[in-house]
Amino acid sequence: MTIASPFKGLKLAVLSAVAGLGLSAAALAQAPASQLETIQSRGALQICTTGDYKPFTLAKDGSYEGIDIELGKSLAKAIGVEAKFVQTKWADLMNDFTGGKCDIAMGGISVTLDRQKRAFFSAPYLINGKAPIARCADVSKFQTVADIDKPETRVIVNPGGTNERFVRANFKQAKIEIFPDNVTIWDQILAGKADIMVAESIETKVQEKIRPGLCAINPDSPLQYGEMGYLLPRGDIVFKAFVDQWLHLAKATGEFGTIYNQFVR
Structure with a gap:
């Protein structure tokens, strides 16, 4: 018996989520291309992360480990590309992100209204x-x-x-x-x-x-x-809908819990 991947049909779910926002087909047609298309064309999801925030992100021996590192890899897999991590630090996080160094920022990032002024946030994934x-x-x-x-x-x-x-x-x-x-x-x-x-x-x-x-x-x-979420490009509702749907499925299928427990318990 073949078991369907929980991420199969994710793009259809994204389209449904976007439609649920009340946007017409004409409005969507006139909207700028989503970062999701750029990521797919590039073949890599570029993820800004500080690498200094255990258990979410920790730079170690030339690579990274942590909750959001594994979840970043999961998101990249759902898109169909590889994950590439881009080093940043907290003081530079927003400028690096809005300056185009990465597609998404992950690693224990608190949701704040100041950050929301400059970027979108995913649905919160952790109450903190x-x-x-x-x-x-x-x-x-x-x-x-x-x-x-x-x-x-x-x-x-x-x-x-x-x-x-x-x-x-x-x-x-x-x-x-x-x-x-x-x-x-x-x-x-x-x-x-x-x-x-x-x-x-x-x-x-x-x-x-x-x-x-x-x-x-x-x-x-x-x-x-407090809440934690992922930084996303401001105005890109298609990419946000995709990330939110992926996050929902990661939690519903138990993948999120397995990764969380690996680094916390």
Whole structure:
């Protein structure tokens, strides 16, 4: 017995989704060519990723690993092309993406209204939020924003992303230190050079496991609600519909859960 691929007919589903937006055939005919066509012609899906955000994206030995790396490969396979990863960093992410260095950006990217002004987002694939992480002995000291925002607290943060924006918006008295390496930043806390970091709750859970002595603080009740999605070209409804449909199928078939559990549990 032959089992049909869950991605068979994906293009038909995309057309149905676009039609559901209420656009006429004439309007679609006049619309610019979708990036999806460019990707297919090129034979490769170019994916911007920072490579410094475990468990979503981590540069390692000349390649990448993580949840969004495997999902990027899955998306490329659904399109019928290969995945090519393009290095970026958080401070350059939006300029690199809107400047045409890649077709999509993946790797634990928080959905924000500022980013939405310059690009589309896929449907959110993960509910997340900002949570603190500190030395385990200090957990009781940093339960709330008010607990953290004191003159004697040393908050460390990586530059250019939503972590820095959250810290600057919420901590007016604490000492804020910018640390450029998002991979080794956690070791600064262990070494006693900083007291706390605020990051995505899922990331604090992972760092707690791999760095004994660090404890995530209330990661299931984060300080701020958040969602994660993939950056897509602004105005390209065809490509967005394709990515959203692929993501829906990846979750419905269990592929998403299998990949997630590979890197989180």
